[in-house]
Every structure is written in structure tokens, then in C-alpha cells.
Amino acid sequence: MYKTFIIIQREYLTRVRKKTFIISTLLFPILYVGLIFGMGFLAENSKQNLNIALIDQSGYFKQVDLDRENTLDPSSKISLVTERATDVLKDPEAAGYDGFIRLPKLDWRQGSDQIFIEAKKSYGSGTTATVEAKLNRIWNRIKNDSLSIDENKQVILQASQLSVRSKNMDDASSNANIAEVIGYVAGLLIYLILLIYGSQVMMGVMEEKTNRIAEVLVSSVRPFQMMMGKIIGIGLVALTQFLLWIGFVLIVYNVSKASGESMSAATVMVGKMQQVFTGINVPLILFCFGFYFLGGFFFYSSLYAAIGSAVNEDLREAQSLSFPITMLVIISIALMSTATANPTGPIAVWASIIPFSSPIVMMARIPYGVPGTVPWWQLGLSMVMLVIGFLGTVWFAGKIYRTGILMYGKKPTWGEMLKWVFRKS
Amino acid sequence: MAELLQVQHLKKYFANQKAVDDISFSVEEGSIFGLLGPNGAGKTTLIRMITGIFYPDAGQITFQGKPFDPIHDVRHIGYMPEERGLYKKMKIGEHALYLAQLKGLSRSDAMRQVKIWFERLEMESWWNKKVEDLSKGMSQKLQFVSTVLHEPRLIILDEPFSGLDPVNSNLIKDEIHRLAKNGSTIIFSTHRMEQVEEICQQIILVNRGQKILDGTVNSIKQQYKQSQYRIGIPALNEAHLAEAPFELIQSKENEQIVRIADGKSSNDVLRFLIDRSIPVHSFVEILPSLNDIFIRLVEDTPVTRQFQPA
Numbered sequence: 001m002y003k004t005f006i007i008i009q010r011e012y013l014t015r016v017r018k019k020t021f022i023i024s025t026l027l028f029p030i031l032y033v034g035l036i037f038g039m040g041f042l043a044e045n046s047k048q049n050l051n052i053a054l055i056d057q058s059g060y061f062k063q064v065d066l067d068r069e070n071t072l073d074p075s076s077k078i079s080l081v082t083e084r085a086t087d088v089l090k091d092p093e094a095a096g097y098d099g100f101i102r103l104p105k106l107d108w109r110q111g112s113d114q115i116f117i118e119a120k121k122s123y124g125s126g127t128t129a130t131v132e133a134k135l136n137r138i139w140n141r142i143k144n145d146s147l148s149i150d151e152n153k154q155v156i157l158q159a160s161q162l163s164v165r166s167k168n169m170d171d172a173s174s175n176a177n178i179a180e181v182i183g184y185v186a187g188l189l190i191y192l193i194l195l196i197y198g199s200q201v202m203m204g205v206m207e208e209k210t211n212r213i214a215e216v217l218v219s220s221v222r223p224f225q226m227m228m229g230k231i232i233g234i235g236l237v238a239l240t241q242f243l244l245w246i247g248f249v250l251i252v253y254n255v256s257k258a259s260g261e262s263m264s265a266a267t268v269m270v271g272k273m274q275q276v277f278t279g280i281n282v283p284l285i286l287f288c289f290g291f292y293f294l295g296g297f298f299f300y301s302s303l304y305a306a307i308g309s310a311v312n313e314d315l316r317e318a319q320s321l322s323f324p325i326t327m328l329v330i331i332s333i334a335l336m337s338t339a340t341a342n343p344t345g346p347i348a349v350w351a352s353i354i355p356f357s358s359p360i361v362m363m364a365r366i367p368y369g370v371p372g373t374v375p376w377w378q379l380g381l382s383m384v385m386l387v388i389g390f391l392g393t394v395w396f397a398g399k400i401y402r403t404g405i406l407m408y409g410k411k412p413t414w415g416e417m418l419k420w421v422f423r424k425s
Numbered sequence: 426m427a428e429l430l431q432v433q434h435l436k437k438y439f440a441n442q443k444a445v446d447d448i449s450f451s452v453e454e455g456s457i458f459g460l461l462g463p464n465g466a467g468k469t470t471l472i473r474m475i476t477g478i479f480y481p482d483a484g485q486i487t488f489q490g491k492p493f494d495p496i497h498d499v500r501h502i503g504y505m506p507e508e509r510g511l512y513k514k515m516k517i518g519e520h521a522l523y524l525a526q527l528k529g530l531s532r533s534d535a536m537r538q539v540k541i542w543f544e545r546l547e548m549e550s551w552w553n554k555k556v557e558d559l560s561k562g563m564s565q566k567l568q569f570v571s572t573v574l575h576e577p578r579l580i581i582l583d584e585p586f587s588g589l590d591p592v593n594s595n596l597i598k599d600e601i602h603r604l605a606k607n608g609s610t611i612i613f614s615t616h617r618m619e620q621v622e623e624i625c626q627q628i629i630l631v632n633r634g635q636k637i638l639d640g641t642v643n644s645i646k647q648q649y650k651q652s653q654y655r656i657g658i659p660a661l662n663e664a665h666l667a668e669a670p671f672e673l674i675q676s677k678e679n680e681q682i683v684r685i686a687d688g689k690s691s692n693d694v695l696r697f698l699i700d701r702s703i704p705v706h707s708f709v710e711i712l713p714s715l716n717d718i719f720i721r722l723v724e725d726t727p728v729t730r731q732f733q734p735a
Contacts, residue, residue, distance in 0.1 A: 212510030219504040220527040
């Protein structure tokens with residue numbers, strides 16, 4: 001145990017002290033926040049400030065109404081053109097407009113789907129939608145007036161809707177939309193950990209082999225201790241990174257809650273998170289996340305370690321040999337999309353019990369509610385299966401590792417590696 | 426002297442070859458023992474069993490008078506494999522400490538030992554350097570220190586001088602002698618015969634998984650000598666040669682190399698020369714070098730193609 005601990009310590013410290021670890025840990029949240037704010041900022045600024053001429057042959061539109069809408073939404077300016085309409089039609093840019101809308105003769109009972117912003121350039125759906133919304137607000141008033149619907153009736157018409165959502169009979173608090181987001185994020189995070197840190201384990205083992213330090217080490221420690229030390233050490237690095245990120249999220253949450261309305265995107269996030277924290281069973285999800293993170297990590301990283309031990313310095317060899325394992329992870333994420341769409345379907349249930357996909361798929365289902373969507377027996381069975389699964393892969397990988405770590409020369413096939421597993425020691 | 430290590434009928438078969446096929450030998454405490462053989466002879470497999478990396482298929486290993494227990498006895502063994510390396514990104518001091526701790530030393534013991542050895546080999550100033558900045562000779566030195574700093578009873582060195590310049594070779598050689606004098610036992614595996622003659626007291630020669638020679642360097646040379654002598658006399662004429670009790674192998678101006686005929690002794694040769702008043706300046710028996718014996722013994726086996734004498 002002492003020796004395994006020494007190995008864990010080295011694997012952990014050398015990685016955590018590396019600049020790349022510090023940079024990636026800091027950069028990820030910065031990029032993430034940057035993405036959120038940047039998207040908001042870009043969305044605000046990417047709308048074109050359009051100056052559009054409205055040539056109205058229907059006679060419904062008045063400049064007063066347009067002016068009021070223009071001040072409400074300054075992203076576009078629509079002006080009624082009555083004089084010199086032919087000049088505008090011929091060359092809108094010379095007349096000082098980006099484009100024009102020619103409204104045909106209209107009946108207020110029918111409307112029209114043949115209205116275009118005609119311009120020298122093409123505009124995206126985001127831009128046309130704002131213009132469309134503007135015209136429709138005026139159009140609604142015209143319809144209301146024609147039908148003699150007063151303000152009170154309008155309020156009723158707008159507010160009175162039937163909305164349908166899913167509600168689980170066993171989990172009064174569960175909210176399908178939020179559960180979907182949380183499940184998706186949790187599954188995706190585990191997917192990323194498995195791929196990124198799994199390949200780190202593989203590279204670490206390969207490094208020991210190419211450095212020719214493997215034989216120096218095996219004369220002091222058992223190969224199994226070496227492998228477990230590496231897997232646990234790197235797993236702790238992943239865990240550290242996560243705890244730092246969770247800490248970061250909590251800090252941002254608290255800071256932006258305290259600063260109130262100042263940052264619009266952040267406050268939206270805070271509001272969402274408040275909903276999240278009240279709507280779901282946070283301790284259970286965190287516990288399960290920890291469990292499936294560790295279980296999945298042991299399951300896959302021991303396989304990656306086995307491959308790292310079997311190949312030589314050639315990275316392409318490692319890639320081709322690890323392809324089937326990477327495929328399992330990718331299949332899991334595909335199954336997860338099915339599971340989030342239909343969390344009680346047979347695919348979701350079985351994929352969350354079978355160990356190779358359960359870390360990702362089960363994490364996507366749990367936020368929907370335990371024991372509502374995921375009955376206790378399924379959760380229990382899935383956890384037991386995962387433990388059996390990773391004990392199996394660790395045993396399997398240990399056998400390959402023991403032989404592979406001292407083998408140099410040609411790349412073994414999967415068949416040869418299976419022979420290493422099942423022959424006597 | 427007591428025997429530190431005894432190997433009896435050790436066997437290790439791999440799928441397509443008998444890597445070690447019934448080898449027995451014993452190593453005396455405090456001696457420097459040579460394990461020789463061409464590449465692919467089974468030396469490394471043999472060593473891996475003695476260091477607990479492989480389990481033997483059959484046979485026994487006795488270490489310090491008790492059956493060898495890999496888990497506990499590795500503490501008393503230091504092994505420098507032929508395929509040896511270090512973590513490139515680690516600092517040298519940290520690296521030495523790490524390897525010492527993996528041998529089971531506590532951090533404070535490890536620190537004390539590393540300091541003693543770094544001082545002895547003048548490496549103190551390297552402590553914070555990174556391994557990747559070391560020259561090959563320097564990293565060999567670090568590897569050697571890592572092998573011996575937990576004060577093992579048995580030190581196994583596989584080709585310890587490969588890639589070392591003469592200065593560093595001598596430094597390591599001196600340390601090997603010093604360690605042996607202080608009671609450590611050293612197994613020295615190589616195919617470089619001149620080093621073996623210089624360092625080892627006892628050797629075994631392994632070829633194709635089997636032991637083909639066992640004994641002290643001197644007894645083996647005696648065993649394989651071919652009655653050849655170097656005699657300081659002028660060149661002999663035809664008449665003398667015809668009746669001489671020896672056969673001329675090589676002739677120089679004042680030195681003749683001869684093989685004594687079967688049934689004759691060195692005294693017969695001297696008597697023959699004195700009777701004919703030929704002045705003898707010197708008379709020395711030529712012992713075969715280990716290299717010659719080695720080549721003679723392994724020459725006809727298929728693996729010798731891989732073997733290049735130094």
C-alpha cells in the first residue's frame with residue numbers, strides 16, 4: 001500500500017504542478033463564461049440596423065404606428081414611402097434605404113405570405129424576423145380594431161393558453177426540461193473525462209515504456225501496483241479539476257447574485273441555477289456523479305492502461321488499438337441522446353445498467369428523478385454491475401499490463417493480448 | 426563464505442522457446458559474480474526471476490538462506506536493467522528519492538541516503554536539474570545511484586557500462602569494488618568479456634537457456650588452456666623444429682609461440698632448449714582469454730549470429 005501511495009503521489013503531483021494543468025483548469029471556465037457573454041454580445045450586435053422603405057398599396061399602415069415600433073425596437077427602421085416610390089423601387093440604396101418591402105393590396109381577414117424584403121443583399125432569418133414581428137404587431141392592432149376587440153379582450157386572448165408539460169407522479173418536483181439539461185451536461189462531462197483522462201493514462205503508461213523506466217520500476221513494485229497507482233493518481237487529477245470548476249461556478253453564482261442586475265446574461269444564469277437547485281435532488285445527483293465518474297473512469301482507464309502497456313512509442317499503434325474502446329465511449333454518448341429524449345424507454349434502461357455505457361447514460365437519466373424515472377432497483381443494479389465491470393476490466397488489464405510493460409518489438413494484436421490474459425502466470 | 430543466493434533447476438518456458446532451461450548456480454556473499462552469455466541466451470529472463478519480476482515455471486531460488494519471497498526480498502535487491510530509463514521531466518533529486526521510496530525506504534531515510542550518494546559521486550549540484558538535461562553518462566550515474574542507495578544485499582547490474590566513457594566507467598567500477606568490499610554481493614551480467622576478466626571472481630556462461638560453464642575465472646582459463654607458451658628465444662632452424670617436443674604456432678624475431686606436443690611437459694621443452702644451448706630469455710604460459718573461450722563455446726549455435734564480441 002505504501003508503494004502504491006508513493007506512485008499515486010508522484011502521478012498526481014507531477015500532473016497538477018504542470019503548467020498545462022493550471023492553464024487548462026483556468027482557461028476552461030474563462031472560455032465558458034466568454035462564450036456565454038460573447039454569444040449574448042454578438043447576438044446584440046450582429047443584427048443589422050436596417051433602413052427599410054415600406055411601399056404600402058394596402059393603405060393599412062400609417063407612419064405614426066411605424067414610428068412607435070421603430071422606437072421600441074431600434075434594430076431596424078421602417079419608413080412609409082409615398083412619394084418618389086419609383087426611384088426607391090429602381091435603386092433603394094441611392095434613395096437612402098437598404099431595401100424595400102412592397103405591400104400588395106391586402107384584405108385584413110387574409111394577410112399574405114408573399115411579402116419580401118427586397119434588397120441588393122440577402123438577409124438572414126434573424127433580421128427578417130424582427131421586421132416581420134414589427135409589422136405583425138401593427139397588423140394585430142389593425143385586425144383587433146376591425147373585429148372591435150378592445151384592450152381587455154386582447155389581454156384575455158393573449159394570456160389564455162393551454163400548455164402541456166410532463167409530470168412524474170412519484171417526483172412532484174421533477175422538471176423535465178431542467179432534468180434534460182442537467183442529465184445532458186452530466187453525461188457529457190463524464191464522456192469528456194473518460195476520453196481525456198483515459199488517454200492520459202494510456203500516454204502515461206506508454207511514456208514509462210518508451211522511457212525504459214518500466215523495468216526499473218517492476219523490480220521494486222508489482223506491475224499491478226504501478227497500474228493502479230497511475231490510474232488513481234490521474235483520476236485524482238481529474239477530480240481536482242472538477243472540484244475547482246464546481247468551486248468556480250459557486251463563486252460566480254454567489255458573486256453575480258450579490259451584484260444583482262448588473263450583468264444580464266449572468267443574472268439569467270443565476271436564475272436558472274436557482275431553479276435547478278430547488279427543482280432537483282442535488283445531493284443525490286452529486287453522489288451519483290461521483291460514483292459514476294469513478295466507476296466509469298476505472299472501467300475505461302484500466303483498458304487504456306492495458307493498451308498503453310502493449311504498444312511501443314508509436315502513437316498511431318496506440319490509436320488503432322484503442323479504437324474499439326473509444327468507440328464504446330462514443331456509442332455511450334449516442335445512447336445518451338436516446339435516453340434523454342425518452343428516459344424510461346428500454347434502450348435507456350438497459351444502456352444505464354450495462355457497465356460500458358452506464359456511467360454516461362445513467363447520469364443522463366438520474367436528474368429526471370429517483371425513484372420516479374429511475375427505480376431504486378435499476379440504480380442499485382447499475383451500480384453493482386459497474387463495480388463488477390470495473391473489477392473485471394482492472395483484472396483483465398492487469399494481466400495484459402504485466403506482460404506488455406516489458407515487451408518490446410512488434411505491436412501485439414487483440415488476440416495475442418487475450419492470450420496474455422488467460423495463460424498461467 | 427556463506428552463499429547469499431542459490432538457484433536450483435530454474436526453468437522458464439515461453440510459448441515458442443525455452444528461455445531458461447534448468448539452470449543451477451550459487452553466488453557467495455560479498456563476491457562479484459559474472460553472468461555471461463550472448464544476446465538472447467536467457468540472461469535477462471534469469472535475472473527477472475531472481476528479481477521477482479517473473480515467477481519461475483520450475484525450480485527454487487534461495488535468498489539469504491530462505492526461499493525467495495519477491496514481495497519482501499526486493500527490498501534487499503538492487504537491479505539495474507539493461508533497458509533502463511528515467512522520467513525525463515522529473516528533477517534529479519526528486520527522482521532518486523522516488524525510486525528509493527519505491528524500494529520501501531521512508532522519505533527521511535531516502536533523503537539521507539540520496540544525500541550520501543550524491544556527495545560521494547559529486548552530484549549534489551544536480552539536485553534541481555531536470556533529467557532531460559542530463560548527458561548519457563550523468564543519467565547512468567543517477568541510475569547506478571538509484572540502484573544501490575537502499576543498501577541492497579544483492580546488486581544486479583545488466584550491462585552497467587554500456588554507453589559510458591572511460592572516466593565514468595572507472596568511477597562505477599571503483600564503486601562496484603567498494604560495494605563488494607563492504608559486503609554487498611554483485612551479479613554482473615554482460616557479454617563484454619574484458620570487463621568480466623577484470624572485475625569478476627566467479628562466472629557462469631549461459632547459452633540458449635542452459636548453463637555451459639561455471640567456475641572461477643582462473644579455473645576456467647586453466648580448464649580451457651591449450652598448452653601454449655610464449656618463449657623468448659631466437660628463431661629456430663629447421664633441424665631443431667623437426668625434433669622439438671612442440672609445434673611452432675607463430676614466430677617473431679626473439680619470441681616464439683608454441684604448442685607443447687601431447688604427452689610432453691613444459692620442462693621437456695626447457696630441457697630440449699637448454700640441451701641445445703639456446704638462450705631462453707622468458708618462458709610464459711599463454712592462458713586463453715575468456716573471449717576466446719566464450720566464442721569457442723557458443724560459436725556453433727544458431728544464436729551466435731547475434732553476438733558481437735566487444
